[in-house]
Amino acid sequence: MSSVPAIEARGITRVFQSRKGFFYQDVTRTEALRGVDLTIETGEIFGLLGPNGAGKTTLTKILTTLLLPTSGTARVLGLDVTKDTERLRARIGLVLGGERGLYNRISARENLRYFADLYGIPLAEREKRVNEVLEWVGLTWAADRRTEEYSRGMKQKLHIARGILHRPEVLFLDEPTIGLDPKSARETRKLIRSLLGEGVTIFLTTHYMFEAEELCHRIGVLSRGRLAAIDTVAGLRELVGGDRTLEAEDYGFEDSELAAVRHLPGVSKVVSEEYGPVTRLTIRVRTGDLTIDTVRQSLIGHGGLQVRERRTSLEDVYLDLVEEEAR
């Protein structure tokens, strides 16, 4: 493993200004990133989660030299993202998802040839490399078809093919499976996972918890421009109170009952939510001592009480962190 981190960001902030009005006199300032610190090691798949507008794409663009930070420093492969842009761009790949970003009137092969030339892939290697990535993403059969005839999933695969064409050391994937059908999304995840075997460091932004949980070594949760947490999935579960979650449901609970549950041994957190007439207590359990029966006993007198146990999901973790940040 290299001694230089693949990605290192310190105190990154980014403020966007938009102007409105006939004379553009109304200036609105939006703080998209507020002091992000991040270190990602070589060979890691790092996932960045966050709600819409949290700053995921902004951070991705800063790290890929497509946007300048308002303040702070960022280095990718030891190169400054604001000063060593040309050298850095040759060593990183960017996959922006979606329908856009391709020359639709020409074939996938021609799209790739064009970008191979812009990346300076040796001419003698170009065709081999284009064929290689087309085969890798499973698009050889459609390589000479115009990309306007491609489905969303095929376009996404072509985006990935373009992103890895020049064999980047770090690959940035911005919501690579958004809008894909389940089969295409699964295939895309499979492709991403197999990149690890090639020694590529991957920076992935996504909305999908299971995707992050399935693919990533570590996950950062970005909320309102701030990294609310960064850890492994297990570490994040610990952070929000434990690996086990019990849920108790009935038609309302007294404050004293809530307090009693909170004081049960091993309970780290209790959240009460109303679902119409039903109240659900989500009980985060830090140790294995607490059982469903113990909860039932502390809520005795509730005839319709239902208690069940499940593993704390990444979604629980995510929602807890985002809500805490919002408070």
Next chain:
Amino acid sequence: MATVSVPKAHWSGRRSTLASIRLAVLTFLADPQWLIPSMIAPIVFGFVSFELFLGTPDLVVYVILGAGMMSMWGQTLYGSGWATGQDRNIGTLEPTLSAPTPYVFVVLGRILWNVVSGLIGIVLVFVVVVVATGTVPSIDNPVAFVVLFVFTMLTLAAVGTVFAAAYVYTRYAGFIQNVGEFAFYIGTGCMFPIVILPFWTNPIALLFPPSWALDALRYASIPGYVGFSWGLGWDVVGGVATTAIYLLIAGIVFKRVERHVLEVGNLQEY
């Protein structure tokens, strides 16, 4: 995917420019709409020129130069800027800028192709006018004509590069270009010599390299042509000087514009 060791990639301006030309040609061939600016518009311009210069000695040369240059200018201005605007629209501007090659080489390739494709227009006008009038034009100085013709193409490319920078800078560049397009047609002498316009327009016209080059081209091809009083030689000097300034401006502007769009973060706007 096999992990074969390959030589480290290094971008080259020449290769990127050629790649850009190749992409422009492929896009041109794939899209029938290009028939309008490259083939139909020159013929329309030809008829307008014909009416405009009816009764003039060397009518045929005037018509070919007028309509042909209108077509080339349109192709260069429209094509170079429009292609960058298209990059914004279809979302290819970000992936292109994320490549190590400076974007100016991509623009240069497009402009060179657009200038060359503008030639299709001039050839077409030539054929139509010769068939319609039954006259094959005689060029006063064929060698000078060819040299100055190529030079005029370069002056058009220089202006096109500066315009393309505007498209990278803002999505509203198309609006500015549309407003200015006809002023450029007339003001740079594409359709007819600038000297026939009111004198106050001349200094403005001379800010643009094609104005000098087109005047020189008319001197070289039309016997007895009366253009700028300083004559062909100083036209060439002025054209070279303004082209050099434009290329210098384009180089500086592109660097600044690329930095600016990274600062404001408007690359994805369309």
